[in-house]
Amino acid sequence: MNTRYSLHCRICDTFTKSKTQQICVKCSSPLQIQYTEQRKDSIKTSQRGIWATDAPMPITNPGNIVTLGEGNTPIISLDKFAAKMGLSKVYGKLESQNPTSSFKDRGATVLVSFIKELGINEIVEDSSGNAGAALAAYAARARIRTHIFAPSSTPQQKIQQIKIFGAIIHLDTNDREATTIAAQGFAQKNGLFYASHNLSPFYLEGTKSFAYEIVQQIPEMDLPHHIIFPVGNGSLFLGAWKGFRELQIEGKIKEIPYLHCVQAELVSPIVSTFENRNVPKHDIHKPKTVASGIAINKAPRAQEVVDVLTNNQGSAVSVTEQEIMGTQNELAKNEGLFMEPTSAVAFAGLKNLVQRNLIGANERVLIPVTGSGLKDTSAIATSDRG
Numbered sequence: 290m291n292t293r294y295s296l297h298c299r300i301c302d303t304f305t306k307s308k309t310q311q312i313c314v315k316c317s318s319p320l321q322i323q324y325t326e327q328r329k330d331s332i333k334t335s336q337r338g339i340w341a342t343d344a345p346m347p348i349t350n351p352g353n354i355v356t357l358g359e360g361n362t363p364i365i366s367l368d369k370f371a372a373k374m375g376l377s378k379v380y381g382k383l384e385s386q387n388p389t390s391s392f393k394d395r396g397a398t399v400l401v402s403f404i405k406e407l408g409i410n411e412i413v414e415d416s417s418g419n420a421g422a423a424l425a426a427y428a429a430r431a432r433i434r435t436h437i438f439a440p441s442s443t444p445q446q447k448i449q450q451i452k453i454f455g456a457i458i459h460l461d462t463n464d465r466e467a468t469t470i471a472a473q474g475f476a477q478k479n480g481l482f483y484a485s486h487n488l489s490p491f492y493l494e495g496t497k498s499f500a501y502e503i504v505q506q507i508p509e510m511d512l513p514h515h516i517i518f519p520v521g522n523g524s525l526f527l528g529a530w531k532g533f534r535e536l537q538i539e540g541k542i543k544e545i546p547y548l549h550c551v552q553a554e555l556v557s558p559i560v561s562t563f564e565n566r567n568v569p570k571h572d573i574h575k576p577k578t579v580a581s582g583i584a585i586n587k588a589p590r591a592q593e594v595v596d597v598l599t600n601n602q603g604s605a606v607s608v609t610e611q612e613i614m615g616t617q618n619e620l621a622k623n624e625g626l627f628m629e630p631t632s633a634v635a636f637a638g639l640k641n642l643v644q645r646n647l648i649g650a651n652e653r654v655l656i657p658v659t660g661s662g663l664k665d666t667s668a669i670a671t672s673d674r675g
């Protein structure tokens with residue numbers, strides 16, 4: 290397996306030697322992996338999943354791969370939803386069928402394999418729930434002791450999931466940003482590795498498999514013109530972009546789909562930046578969004594997301610709470626898909642993109658179902674949607 294890579298800052302074009310460095314030594318931006326030589330042979334650790342694609346991966350010894358059979362998630366056609374939007378084709382990619390029921394397993398398998406390769410046996414991470422659950426599962430499999438910092442408002446199902454894997458959970462009564470500060474402080478104080486899924490370039494290597502799979506699963510002539518993501522920190526959005534770019538450079542695809550970002554109106558800093566509006570100051574008195582997975586006010590990779598949107602002609606739009614919950618309900622009733630409110634954000638955003646004529650009637654659209662509805666039922670419990 291090819292391991293010739295460097296850690297690169299896309300913002301100031303600086304390379305970093307240390308493989309454990311999380312941020313650029315010059316400008317403090319998060320790093321990405323840049324391969325200096327493409328992998329020639331593909332190591333297949335299983336018959337399916339992200340380790341069976343042709344994607345270059347930053348792991349030296351295949352014996353260190355920690356896998357739960359993630360990836361290879363089905364792509365299905367959502368015909369009733371497409372018809373309602375006035376579109377001929379909408380695909381859903383069921384990321385909820387990953388081992389811990391969200392796309393986060395893609396990043397966790399690579400990040401934990403890298404940590405195992407380093408010989409580290411105790412890590413710290415902060416999360417709104419899903420990344421914490423994914424990391425806790427893979428770390429359990431690798432026998433790595435794990436601390437997860439999460440807001441106390443995290444859905445109970447996600448908290449239970451983190452606990453059952455044996456991770457030590459540290460709940461913080463403040464908001465999501467406070468958990469990051471607390472996790473970093475705890476890691477520093479105790480000399481532990483801060484395995485941040487938002488900063489780690491290894492995590493993005495896992496989420497890039499999303500793009501490799503789409504190209505493997507759909508014939509080139511039927512590939513989507515547009516992919517729509519619910520975005521908080523942008524780990525799936527940026528990973529997908531990286532995967533599509535690698536595939537384009539390799540000559541495996543001609544065009545990269547337009548990648549769009551959707552956020553909840555109540556927390557939409559990337560949409561504001563993209564529209565050249567000032568990012569509103571975080572107001573702790575504002576009501577919380579039901580899309581707790583993307584309630585991120587300060588994403589470390591926000592500038593990278595905006596750069597990809599700008600350079601690839603994508604769009605960033607926001608949706609209301611009513612639209613999120615209405616769309617979650619509609620997809621369950623009409624398509625049999627039970628997704629998290631956070632995932633429904635992207636489907637709700639499709640309506641907005643069509644209304645603005647950013648997506649044409651004959652164009653194909655793909656939307657990931659990023660997490661299972663069973664992971665977050667709090668919004669349903671408080672509504673009367675029967």
Ligand SMILES: Cc1ncc(COP(=O)(O)O)c(C=O)c1O
Binds near residue numbers: 391520525583629660
């Ligand atoms: C279900 C779900 N979808 C989407 C996202 C957004 O991912 P990111 O913050 O990396 O953009 C999250 C993040 O936690 C999530 O849990």
